[in-house]
Amino acid sequence: MTKLIDLSMEVSKDMVVFPRVAPPIMAMLESWEEFATNIGAAKYGATWLTAHYVVVLGDHVGTHVDSLRHMRSDAPGPDGIPLEYCYGDGVVLDFSDKPVGYGITPEDCEAELKRIGYRLKPLDIVLVKTGASRYNTEMRYLTDHCGMTGESTEWLLDQGIKMVGIDAPTWDRPVKSMFETKQFWPGHLVMLKREYYHLENLANLDAIPRPFGFKVAVFPIKWKGTTAAPVRAVAILDE
Numbered sequence: 001m002t003k004l005i006d007l008s009m010e011v012s013k014d015m016v017v018f019p020r021v022a023p024p025i026m027a028m029l030e031s032w033e034e035f036a037t038n039i040g041a042a043k044y045g046a047t048w049l050t051a052h053y054v055v056v057l058g059d060h061v062g063t064h065v066d067s068l069r070h071m072r073s074d075a076p077g078p079d080g081i082p083l084e085y086c087y088g089d090g091v092v093l094d095f096s097d098k099p100v101g102y103g104i105t106p107e108d109c110e111a112e113l114k115r116i117g118y119r120l121k122p123l124d125i126v127l128v129k130t131g132a133s134r135y136n137t138e139m140r141y142l143t144d145h146c147g148m149t150g151e152s153t154e155w156l157l158d159q160g161i162k163m164v165g166i167d168a169p170t171w172d173r174p175v176k177s178m179f180e181t182k183q184f185w186p187g188h189l190v191m192l193k194r195e196y197y198h199l200e201n202l203a204n205l206d207a208i209p210r211p212f213g214f215k216v217a218v219f220p221i222k223w224k225g226t227t228a229a230p231v232r233a234v235a236i237l238d239e
Contacts, residue, residue, distance in 0.1 A: 005208055007127075007165075007216075007233035008063040009136060009201045016141050017061055018169045025056035059228040063201045065163075065220045066171075070227040071191040078220040078229035081197055085162040088125050090216035090235060091118060092208055095146055096131030101177035102146035104128070106155035116211040122160025125216040133167035133203040147173035150186030157196050163218065165199030165233070199231060208235050 009015070017023050029052040036042040036049040059078075060066075065086075068075035093112045095104055113120065120126070132145035145168040153171075156164060164171070172178065172187045190196065199218055208214060215236040220229035 001239050003237045003239050005204060005235040005237070007202050007204050007208075007235055008231070009133070009203045011057070011062040011230075015062065016136060016139060016169075017058075019142065019175060021060050022056075022058050024058070024061055025054075027054050028052070029054045057230065059223065059226040059230075060200070061230070063199065063203065063231050063233050064228045065165075065197050065199045065218060065231050066188070066191075066228045067197065067220075067226070068191055068195065069225075071188055077224055077226045079222045079224045081220060082162075083219065085123065085197060086219045087217050088123050088163070088215065089121075090125050090127060090208075090212065090214050091120065092127045092129055092205055092211045094129045094211070096129050098130070098146040100144045100146065101173055101180070103149040103173050103177075104146060104152045105149060106152050109152055109155055118212045120156075120159040120161065123163075124159075124161060125218065126156055126161055126164045127199075127202060127205055127208075127216070128164065128166040128168075129205040130166060130168045131206075132169075133201075133205065136167075136201070136203060142169055143174045143176050145169075145174060147171065147177075148187040149173075150190055153187040153190045153196070154194070157190070157194055162195065163197050163199070165202045165218065167202040167205050168200065170200055171198040199233060202233055209237070213237075 032048045032051045067078045069077045130145040218233045223229040
């Protein structure tokens with residue numbers, strides 16, 4: 001039997017979003033009755049048809065994947081992310097015991113892989129668990145988490161990894177911690193010289209019952225020219 005686990009953050013008008021990212025706008029364009037009337041079907045007795053919403057959604061709202069264009073103005077957007085990077089064997093690295101603001105090191109990654117008894121292979125999809133998604137409806141979600149560093153990002157790429165993700169609002173440490181150390185988005189900056197893609201705002205990593213031995217699907221919407229795109233992330237387990 002196949003089990004599917006939703007790893008995506010719920011999108012709503014009042015959700016928590018990253019600083020300087022606009023929250024989504026979601027408004028009903030026509031109700032069920034209005035559509036039936038406006039299209040002319042109501043006078044024939046069809047008074048209840050289809051409703052329509054208008055949704056204005058930023059490319060970094062909710063669970064999304066950053067494309068190379070996020071850091072390079074001349075790079076392709078989400079439409080250029082190879083599909084073969086978006087489906088593969090998943091691995092959860094659990095750093096939820098690390099303190100707020102901590103920068104995850106290559107040594108931390110090696111130690112966690114040793115703990116779970118797994119060796120990375122090219123095109124594995126690595127999911128970093130900070131534990132922050134447990135309170136992703138609260139404002140502390142933006143500040144109370146650890147994050148990756150440039151060195152640990154480079155180390156994962158050296159193992160042949162192309163797609164990674166985190167259950168926090170940014171792949172790096174919180175903005176507050178970056179200002180304290182005056183080191184800004186070193187994990188993101190790796191994109192300037194190497195190809196890789198990271199998912200942010202993952203959820204439900206706690207629901208995955210084992211650290212490996214499952215598939216992950218993280219296909220982005222085929223948006224052209226944006227810097228990121230929404231993803232419905234799913235873990236797929238055979239039980």
